[in-house]
Amino acid sequence: MLGGICGSPRSAHSVRQWRKRRERPFRRCNYREYVISNRIRRSRFVVAGMAWSRSAPSANHTDMLNVHSGLYQPRLGKALAVAILGLGLIWILPGRIVSGDLKDLIFPLAVGAGAIFLIAIVDDWRNGIYFFFIWLVFEDLIRKFAGNNMFIFFAKDAMIGLTYLSMLIALRRRQLATFKPPFLPWLSIFVFCGLIQVFNPNTPSVLYGILGFKLYFYYIPLMFAGYALLRSEADLHKVLMLNMWIALVVAGLGIAQSVLGLSFLSPTELSPDLLALGRDIHYSPITHLEVQRGTSVYVSDGRFAEALVLFYTLGIGTAVYLLLRTKRGRKLVFPTVGVVVLATVMLGVRHSFIAVLAGTVALVAGMMWGGPPGNQQMFRIAKAIRLAAVFAAIAIVLMIFLFPDAIAARWALYAETLSPGSSASELGYRAWDYPMAATRQVFTQPNWQLGNGLGTASLGVQYVSGLLGVPRPEVGSESGAGSLVVEFGIVGPVLWVLWTGSLLYCSWKVVRNLRRTPLFPVGFAIFWYALYILVFESFYGLPAYQNYLANAYLWLTIGMLFRMPGLLVEQAAQAPQRNAISG
Numbered sequence: 001m002l003g004g005i006c007g008s009p010r011s012a013h014s015v016r017q018w019r020k021r022r023e024r025p026f027r028r029c030n031y032r033e034y035v036i037s038n039r040i041r042r043s044r045f046v047v048a049g050m051a052w053s054r055s056a057p058s059a060n061h062t063d064m065l066n067v068h069s070g071l072y073q074p075r076l077g078k079a080l081a082v083a084i085l086g087l088g089l090i091w092i093l094p095g096r097i098v099s100g101d102l103k104d105l106i107f108p109l110a111v112g113a114g115a116i117f118l119i120a121i122v123d124d125w126r127n128g129i130y131f132f133f134i135w136l137v138f139e140d141l142i143r144k145f146a147g148n149n150m151f152i153f154f155a156k157d158a159m160i161g162l163t164y165l166s167m168l169i170a171l172r173r174r175q176l177a178t179f180k181p182p183f184l185p186w187l188s189i190f191v192f193c194g195l196i197q198v199f200n201p202n203t204p205s206v207l208y209g210i211l212g213f214k215l216y217f218y219y220i221p222l223m224f225a226g227y228a229l230l231r232s233e234a235d236l237h238k239v240l241m242l243n244m245w246i247a248l249v250v251a252g253l254g255i256a257q258s259v260l261g262l263s264f265l266s267p268t269e270l271s272p273d274l275l276a277l278g279r280d281i282h283y284s285p286i287t288h289l290e291v292q293r294g295t296s297v298y299v300s301d302g303r304f305a306e307a308l309v310l311f312y313t314l315g316i317g318t319a320v321y322l323l324l325r326t327k328r329g330r331k332l333v334f335p336t337v338g339v340v341v342l343a344t345v346m347l348g349v350r351h352s353f354i355a356v357l358a359g360t361v362a363l364v365a366g367m368m369w370g371g372p373p374g375n376q377q378m379f380r381i382a383k384a385i386r387l388a389a390v391f392a393a394i395a396i397v398l399m400i401f402l403f404p405d406a407i408a409a410r411w412a413l414y415a416e417t418l419s420p421g422s423s424a425s426e427l428g429y430r431a432w433d434y435p436m437a438a439t440r441q442v443f444t445q446p447n448w449q450l451g452n453g454l455g456t457a458s459l460g461v462q463y464v465s466g467l468l469g470v471p472r473p474e475v476g477s478e479s480g481a482g483s484l485v486v487e488f489g490i491v492g493p494v495l496w497v498l499w500t501g502s503l504l505y506c507s508w509k510v511v512r513n514l515r516r517t518p519l520f521p522v523g524f525a526i527f528w529y530a531l532y533i534l535v536f537e538s539f540y541g542l543p544a545y546q547n548y549l550a551n552a553y554l555w556l557t558i559g560m561l562f563r564m565p566g567l568l569v570e571q572a573a574q575a576p577q578r579n580a581i582s583g
């Protein structure tokens with residue numbers, strides 16, 4: 001019986017099929033197929049950095065790696081976006097061009113762009129993040145030519161709000177990588193106290209509190225977006241390159257404005273709310289040379305100055321990272337760093353000039369301390385720093401030869417007001433005496449014990465006052481601690497120190513874990529920027545933190561920083577698998 005079974009045709013057929021399969025040449029699968037098949041077989045597998053169990057939907061595992069919200073397919077979303085844009089332009093542009101009236105195009109074009117943006121973020125919430133940071137470049141420029149239209153001003157908040165909604169949809173579908181920030185307890189306490197201050201009885205209106213809450217806390221979720229944005233090191237490279245392109249455009253236009261005059265990139269008649277910001281002219285105190293502070297694409301020289309500090313800090317980190325990791329992007333990054341340095345010099349804002357000098361010292365020291373081991377790696381770090389310095393020097397020398405009067409006025413302003421030996425030096429007074437006097441003056445204002453409510457001494461308070469038709473609150477301070485006392489009461493500075501200290505301490509621990517790795521330069525640059533905004537700039541006032549550009553970049557890069565160790569762990573785990581497949 002056993003022989004009959006073994007000799008049955010069906011059994012012989014099985015043996016022949018087994019022999020054929022054995023004789024077939026081995027087909028080498030690619031890495032993606034290998035990883036997907038192993039993740040399907042394992043009882044628990046990771047998709048986009050988040051743990052999934054067998055209870056998760058198992059149909060079409062490969063789509064999980066793409067992390068789409070699932071409502072539209074990518075090609076369909078792009079086709080709809082192009083169709084909407086094309087139909088809108090065909091419908092609106094011809095008549096406007098014939099009549100010569102292009103100012104009224106701003107609103108319909110903004111609506112069309114919003115529709116395209118909505119389709120794009122439904123396709124993938126990451127598109128919303130990229131669109132948001134590109135929009136930050138052009139928002140102020142559109143506002144200047146649209147008469148400070150508040151619809152344009154709040155468009156970015158609606159844009160990022162829709163992106164948050166798309167992220168929540170992805171999170172509900174378990175397609176969003178997330179983490180628990182170790183500094184979350186102290187941050188939560190600060191947010192809770194801020195929520196209470198929205199309804200402070202001393203506030204003139206709850207609208208001030210809503211404004212303040214937006215300025216302080218609305219962009220915090222970008223930290224989770226930054227964490228989930230980096231699925232691999234390729235995504236990190238993409239974000240850094242986008243930032244460098246933005247820096248090149250913004251800094252280049254700022255240099256052009258410093259030479260051509262403030263009328264460049266600005267309408268003939270500015271809105272009264274923007275006139276003082278967009279026509280800021282200073283004179284060197286001794287030689288009386290005129291310095292026109294440009295704004296580039298922004299509405300104020302202060303925002304432009306903060307943007308330059310941000311671009312320079314991330315630019316140095318990106319330059320060193322590329323020298324250690326890849327050649328892609330080097331031809332963009334090093335010239336961009338030189339252009340940013342020249343734009344900082346030509347701007348004529350002293351705090352950004354000092355920030356770039358101090359940042360250079362800190363970043364160079366940090367890169368040399370935490371770079372990868374080995375003489376060759378240290379040579380690459382030194383080469384990156386040297387190339388950045390060379391391109392900056394070339395940019396400055398070209399400006400000296402082409403426009404000597406323009407750069408001479410800026411150098412005179414810096415030398416006469418920042419040199420300790422100058423009779424008109426303001427270095428000591430502005431660095432210490434002025435902010436301390438502003439802090440002491442707060443205790444002569446009303447309600448300093450319990451505060452006047454969130455937003456009463458924040459950026460944009462004039463817009464709320466104009467909406468209510470009442471004078472702006474007669475409280476405020478030009479120091480960070482003083483502003484916190486005005487809004488939060490005497491406990492405000494304590495809360496600020498606790499949550500910022502916790503964030504910086506936890507961030508430093510992450511940076512130390514990145515030490516001796518190729519990702520350390522970017523991580524250290526992010527840490528230095530957070531230290532600059534939360535400590536140095538906040539000592540002299542909170543506008544830098546409340547500035548939407550600096551605030552959004554701060555929280556996004558913090559999330560990216562906490563994701564970087566995971567990228568290294570995943571790369572280390574994948575290396576043996578790649579070697580096994582290639583072998």
